[in-house]
Amino acid sequence: MKLLLSLIAVLSFYLVDKSPSTHVAVPEAVTEKDQIQTGAEQTDKYLPYLRGKRVAILANQTSIIGKTHLVDSLHRLGINIVKVFGPEHGFRGNASAGTAVADEADQATGIPIVSLYGRKNKPTKEDLADVDILIYDLQDVGCRFYTNINALARLMEACHENGKELLILDRPNPNGYLIDGPILDMRFRSGIGMFPLPMSHGLTVGEFAQMANGEGWLTNKVKCNLRIIKVANYHHDMPYDLPVSPSPNLNTQQAVMLYPSTCLFEGTYLNHGRGTYFPFTVLGSPELKGKFEFSFTPTGIKGMAETPLFMNQVCYGLDLRNYDIEQLRQKKQINLQWVMELYKASPHKEKFFDSSLSKEMGVIERLVGSGLFRQQIIDGKSEKEIRASWEPGLSQYKAMRKQYLLYP
Template sequence: MQFVFRVFFLLLLAGGVAVGATPAKPVVTGAEQTSLYVPYLKGKRVGMVVNPTAVIGGHSLVDSLLRLGVKITRIFGPEHGFRGNASNGAHVADEVDSATGIPVISLYGARKMPPPQDMAAIDVMIFDIQDVGCRFYTNINTLRDIMDACAAAGKELIILDRPNPNDYVDGPVLDMKLKSGIGQFPIPITHGLTVGEFAQMVNGEGWLKDKQRCKLKIIRLKNYRHGMDYTLPVSPSPNLNTQQSILLYPSLCLFEGTIISQGRGTYMPFTVLGSPALKGQYEFSFTPESIPGKSESPLHMGQACYGLDLRKFDTAPLRKAGRINLSWMIELYKAYPDKARFFDQSYSKQMGSIDKLAGTTAFRQQIIDGKSEADIRRSWEPGLSNYKKMRLRYLLYP
């Protein structure tokens, strides 16, 4: 027995035995492996699709590459802007970055793709944005648009890969009749891919305009395995400001199609749920206020919202099971006194209807009809299982 234990221990130290989802060595992001791509950039005009999550050792990737002699001629900023100081859904204008003097071209608003004149100003494009693994998180839409632009201009796209903090597959596959800005691909709510893997899926499934293919160079992660726990070093957006909010986001973002506040307008967004109409049914409360850079006009602004405090909710069982949580939606619908207003379109059209968020018209009616979570999940088949099989073709990591 002692011999067996000793062999197991040695294998564990060597990384040969997986215990839970804990890595034997720290994950090294694509961006951190500069020796694999900086020499390749020498002498080239470089465009960068980045936001504040593009960091190396706590420092901006843009600043780090400039110090290494890389010639950056354009920066392209997605939702929230290059510096991350724009609220969700806010228009972001073109500007010149005050710290570097580099033109920053906004890709959030009327324009989704880099203009031809800006593509002509680069030789190669870099994409380095931390994703959170959800269909309705708009970074994957930006990735596809960048791939379209690069394919059309004949430019190579270098993806500096980062881990997926919600690395599991769950939810209904999007009915493409409901395609919108918060759902553009026939994938489930959580897709179980890194950005690099998702880019391979976009190419492989013919999701680019005219089924073009984008030339990709992916700087892979080191020491990464699917399903492992990973704490993001930088908040991916203003309203995902804690690890708990990131892990709850796949479940709580569905409430943007309801009259229930998810805590926007507080400093604990996506960790609480509530409404003024639930007073007397729940003791916990919070009051949304206007917060510049986070949420200027949140739902129920200035009103006490009563509901659920999920800041200390243990997400580990959900992640281990690879599931989003449907029980909160079921519970709060049952508790809400004016059920005709629960999926209130006058509010949800601001962020996206529940149908577009869920990716199916069935989900809303299932909640109204009082269907169980098990019944709802059964309705996601066979689409979910078929997606899981398709996904296997694009994996870069075990």
């Protein structure tokens, strides 16, 4: 089997574009009947390019070829992987959200793992001294406040600073159909929002990288030398079920699809399922007893939420585990009604936007990306009025986005 793969790789070497340009490996015409192939799965398009190079990879548990981790696959195929960089949740995806991750050696391969979610958030000159090319392969979920694109941008900057090429193995965006929310007001720039994107941006990571380059979003407006392996047989409106959970608290496809809407509740004094095995699909608070029939009780769960809000208290609210996602797909809009409904039902409205996650006010502004949203909900503004305040920024973004699409 190894011999066969090697022969295929050698033959394909002469078919692949070896120039260091941004675009490479453009698939043929896309049809719905064809099976989606991630960038990582199309090994014939990048294995020859990696031969003889010292390779570093930013990866996590979603970095797979079939059912095997990308690092394990490339290691077995003889690619010289000199180190792995680990993002939030760690290289194998077993760290809780927000928990610092330490450097270590991978138990399966012995390859050194350098954490980019602890003492530092991007590779140093020393980290890259023995590296010829970096690979980025993380599954994203298409939201500004999901931190993988932040890690990508910092990796792009490190590549520019150290004269390295970045190979992106692109993956579908499960929320690729959705482009919605206000453009981030940069006054609220933070670790959960670094770029002037809407809440749900409708980009793959490859497209985001092109946009970050083209719009001058990297520090000092530098540009990274990119090589992108596109997803085959894919367009943005196609449903895509993730084969691996992208993070411990996005552990179901329902959670992934609801995330653009229910992540807003991280900026409220409600539990959004942390401390249960169905986070981002239930919403509630003990204070809503008598207002809703559905209830759940958060508990400490190692690796997910060890001290959740309202731990061991019965919470009452909304059960969205069976919500028809097709309604979101048809409207192509984030659901604001859940925030509006639960705010109206809250008996202590002065606490509603006091997020217990950070122990400070302002989380909702950083999540939504606007200084208006909190007061709009308090004032009882209609959804139409709230959406009107997102313009013309959202429409301008949609027009700009077209320049960078790999999957028009």
